[in-house]
Amino acid sequence: MFSQIGFIGTRAPMYMDLVTIYFALLPLFLAFSIYYAVKKNYKKHFSSQAVLLFITLLVVIIFEIGIRISGGFVEYSKDTNISYNFMLIFLIIHIIIAIASISGWLYLFITSFKAYKKDKFKTIQNTKHKKIGKAIFLSLTISSYMGVCIYLFLFVF
Numbered sequence: 329m330f331s332q333i334g335f336i337g338t339r340a341p342m343y344m345d346l347v348t349i350y351f352a353l354l355p356l357f358l359a360f361s362i363y364y365a366v367k368k369n370y371k372k373h374f375s376s377q378a379v380l381l382f383i384t385l386l387v388v389i390i391f392e393i394g395i396r397i398s399g400g401f402v403e404y405s406k407d408t409n410i411s412y413n414f415m416l417i418f419l420i421i422h423i424i425i426a427i428a429s430i431s432g433w434l435y436l437f438i439t440s441f442k443a444y445k446k447d448k449f450k451t452i453q454n455t456k457h458k459k460i461g462k463a464i465f466l467s468l469t470i471s472s473y474m475g476v477c478i479y480l481f482l483f484v485f
Contacts, residue, residue: 330394338483339407343394348479350387351472354380358465374444381437384430410481418481422474429467436460
């Protein structure tokens with residue numbers, strides 16, 4: 329998986345194709361999960377968030393292992409026509425947003441889980457959960473699409 333050429337038709341390895349497709353679809357999966365909350369089906373919202381968070385963390389681990397095995401960003405950036413300095417700045421911004429997004433998502437999930445255990449979501453509805461959730465959705469979407477752009481910069485252009 330880490331050394332095989334992917335299936336999208338670029339020179340990217342298979343793990344990179346899988347990771348990129350997942351993150352391209354993640355905002356849609358999140359929107360679907362948020363729809364449960366809008367419809368006041370909080371149990372499905374919470375369950376779907378748990379599944380998405382777990383899968384996302386698993387995909388990040390697979391990505392990190394693949395990057396370490398393959399030589400990383402420096403190795404991949406050798407074969408692109410995009411400026412290395414631009415790519416590096418773009419990557420740093422992406423990493424900052426991604427870490428903040430995942431950290432915020434973990435915080436929101438853990439605090440929601442604690443509130444759920446106490447009173448089955450009554451507290452959550454009266455807090456800033458919705459506002460924080462919107463910010464996390466936006467930052468995860470930006471991070472996901474920046475990751476897709478990095479894939480395109482490294483393996484298409």
